Amino acid sequence: MTTSPHTVDATDGVATPVPAARPAWTLLRETMFRRYWSAAAVSFVGDQVSLLVLPLLAVLTLHATPAQMGYLTAAGLAPSLIFSVLAGVWVDRRSQRRRVMVAADVVRALLVLSIPVAAVSGILGLAQLYVVAFLVGTCAVFFEVANGTLFVSLVRPDAYVQASSLIHGARSVSLVAGPSLAGAIVQLVGAPVALLTQAFSYVASALLLARTKAAEPPPDRSDRGRVAAVVHFLREDRALTTILASVATVNLFNYMFSALLVLYVTVHLGVSPGVLGVVLGSAAIGALLGSAVTGRLTRLVGIGPAYIIGLVAFPLPLLLIPLAGGPRPVVLGLLVVAEVLSGLGVMILDITAGSLMAALIPHRMRARVSGLFRTVNYGVRPVGALLGGAAGTLVGVRPTLWIAGVGAVLGVLWLLRSPVRRLRTLPHPRD
Numbered sequence: 001m002t003t004s005p006h007t008v009d010a011t012d013g014v015a016t017p018v019p020a021a022r023p024a025w026t027l028l029r030e031t032m033f034r035r036y037w038s039a040a041a042v043s044f045v046g047d048q049v050s051l052l053v054l055p056l057l058a059v060l061t062l063h064a065t066p067a068q069m070g071y072l073t074a075a076g077l078a079p080s081l082i083f084s085v086l087a088g089v090w091v092d093r094r095s096q097r098r099r100v101m102v103a104a105d106v107v108r109a110l111l112v113l114s115i116p117v118a119a120v121s122g123i124l125g126l127a128q129l130y131v132v133a134f135l136v137g138t139c140a141v142f143f144e145v146a147n148g149t150l151f152v153s154l155v156r157p158d159a160y161v162q163a164s165s166l167i168h169g170a171r172s173v174s175l176v177a178g179p180s181l182a183g184a185i186v187q188l189v190g191a192p193v194a195l196l197t198q199a200f201s202y203v204a205s206a207l208l209l210a211r212t213k214a215a216e217p218p219p220d221r222s223d224r225g226r227v228a229a230v231v232h233f234l235r236e237d238r239a240l241t242t243i244l245a246s247v248a249t250v251n252l253f254n255y256m257f258s259a260l261l262v263l264y265v266t267v268h269l270g271v272s273p274g275v276l277g278v279v280l281g282s283a284a285i286g287a288l289l290g291s292a293v294t295g296r297l298t299r300l301v302g303i304g305p306a307y308i309i310g311l312v313a314f315p316l317p318l319l320l321i322p323l324a325g326g327p328r329p330v331v332l333g334l335l336v337v338a339e340v341l342s343g344l345g346v347m348i349l350d351i352t353a354g355s356l357m358a359a360l361i362p363h364r365m366r367a368r369v370s371g372l373f374r375t376v377n378y379g380v381r382p383v384g385a386l387l388g389g390a391a392g393t394l395v396g397v398r399p400t401l402w403i404a405g406v407g408a409v410l411g412v413l414w415l416l417r418s419p420v421r422r423l424r425t426l427p428h429p430r431d
Contacts, residue, residue, distance in 0.1 A: 028166070032213060033155065033163065036150065036212050039204070039212070040171075042204045042205055043105075043201055046197060047198070049194065050198045052186075053185075053195055055072070057192060057195070058072055060191060061119070062126050075130045076133040077378060077382065079134060079141050080137065081379055084370075088368035089371070091145050091146045093219050097149045098146070098214065100146040101142075101150065104142050104143040104146075105205045105206035105209065107135075109206070111132050112199040112202065115128065115192060116192040124192070141371075144374065145374065148367065149217065150209075151358060152358050152366070153217065155358075157428055160354075164351040164354045165351055166291075168291045168350055169288060169292070172287035172343075217364070218363075229368075230372055233365065238419055239419045240369070242415055242418035242420060243307075243356060243418075246415060247353060250349075251380050251381060252380040252381075252387075252407075253315070253404045253405070253407035253411070254315060254384065256384040256388035256403075257318060257401055259386075260397050260401060261321070263392075263397060264321070265279075268398065269331055269335075282339045282340050283339040285343065286343025287346065289344050290344040290346070291351065294306065294352065297309070298352065302424035303352055303424065303425060303426055304420045304421045304424070307348075307353060307420060308415050308420075310345055310349030311412045311415070313345030313349070314349050316409050317345065318342050319405040320337060320338035321335060321405075322405065358426075360427065384404075388400060391403065
């Protein structure tokens with residue numbers, strides 16, 4: 001027997017279901033979900049600040065070489081490949097996954113704070129940045145594999161799409177607010193001090209999550225076949241298997257595309273870095289629109305068909321980029337349209353995929369399955385980037401962008417015989 005997803009009303013501590021037949025924003029009236037959403041929103045901004053400030057710190061303060069910048073990026077990505085499955089196994093055995101998330105936030109805050117402290121003391125070096133990036137990435141793995149359980153503990157299944165839309169909407173806003181805030185703070189006080197913003201975001205998230213009470217599903221304390229059980233489960237579950245395969249295919253080719261995007265747009269199309277930043281930032285407009293319309297789309301066509309639409313709508317507009325040519329206004333117009341429509345598509349894809357996973361993964365192995373998904377999806381990213389670089393060298397940058405764009409669109413072929421395409425509504429989460 002498992003506990004149904006609930007929230008805890010702040011007035012009397014009694015678990016009450018989150019209403020679903022309402023606009024998405026009304027879920028924020030629920031005290032516990034509002035705290036959870038607020039924690040996510042503030043973390044998203046902090047993460048975006050870090051994505052800009054940490055590389056700027058390495059380049060401007062420590063004068064990192066291109067190779068050293070690569071090591072820094074790899075240090076942040078490596079934990080997802082190394083620890084995701086192991087973290088999932090460990091988290092599934094915990095009775096209070098929320099505490100894992102709080103602890104991860106606290107540790108991340110302390111790690112990030114060590115950088116400005118070292119900078120003020122005059123002892124900051126690249127080695128410390130590598131270590132901090134690796135350990136922060138490790139904490140992020142534990143946080144994320146526990147996050148799925150807290151989400152389904154706070155939201156009823158028929159509100160998954162609405163709740164996911166709110167969370168991804170906050171992420172979209174952070175894509176605009178985070179880099180802008182980071183740039184302004186770096187300009188005013190320097191990169192080391194700017195990292196205080198990220199540390200503050202982790203502290204705020206920890207405080208909010210500590211006050212977010214939820215009736216979590218019981219832990220799985222069995223000792224045998226913990227990883228093997230996940231592999232067997234996925235082998236038998238065609239819906240989840242095809243979701244994993246299709247998303248991994250899109251990620252593989254998308255990173256192949258992304259590896260050459262800046263090179264192609266700046267060198268081959270002659271777009272300045274400043275204008276490129278504006279073009280890439282326009283994706284946030286589409287993402288905000290996607291977070292607003294996905295709920296309505298799923299009600300109109302069904303959750304499975306909406307996921308398929310997202311699989312196509314994310315990579316297809318990017319084909320406008322290798323297609324771009326002619327007068328400068330036409331080129332820039334096509335680039336902006338590609339980014340806006342792709343941002344719309346990726347939000348539809350993220351929200352529907354997250355909602356399907358929340359419903360299809362059994363509570364007892366949620367963290368383990370999430371860890372395996374994270375391992376695969378992060379694992380294909382560097383592979384895609386390497387393939388993009390190799391193909392760009394062999395056949396040229398523009399042909400490689402066409403290959404990558406078409407390959408990503410073809411990820412939808414995994415769904416041709418999948419039960420996902422017939423899902424009109426989300427199934428009830430399994431025990």
